[in-house]
């Protein structure tokens with residue numbers, strides 16, 4: 001099994017094998033200058049107020065690119081073509097409330113102006129990130145981006 005990131009390890013949860021995996025499509029929206037979009041989780045959701053990359057759970061029978069296009073439209077009013085979604089990395093995260101498989105995708109093209117349709121806040125961030133707290137499942141992305149930038153000498 002791929003490495004599992006255990007969030008809030010001090011909180012008890014069911015054994016791994018007994019929980020279903022929830023698939024989540026997550027977008028890393030990148031500007032030409034490589035800043036990326038972070039949004040805050042709306043009130044009423046688990047980890048409300050934490051910063052994350054936008055996205056959400058796949059519906060039954062839905063693929064990652066379609067789910068991401070639907071979520072980004074529902075949450076942010078953006079229109080993206082599934083063909084512009086670049087699958088990037090996957091990460092399993094073991095939260096007390098759920099075991100999730102995050103499908104991180106890069107996006108450099110979209111249409112429409114950002115609308116915070118769920119009352120979220122947003123920031124276009126560089127590295128290091130200036131907002132906090134960050135959702136545990138969003139943290140590996142920062143390391144991956146940093147590693148890529150070092151490699152490309154950016």
Ligand SMILES: Nc1nc2c([nH]c(=O)n2[C@@H]2O[C@H](COP(=O)(O)OP(=O)(O)OP(=O)(O)O)[C@@H](O)[C@H]2O)c(=O)[nH]1
Nearest residue numbers: 024026045052053054055056057093098100135137138
């Ligand atoms: N969107 C997003 N979700 C993440 C990230 N990292 C991470 O662990 N997650 C987890 O993935 C799951 C996404 O669920 P969600 O609640 O945002 O999805 P949703 O919009 O479909 O939820 P709902 O329709 O049940 O309210 C949550 O358990 C969340 O903690 C991230 O960077 N972005």
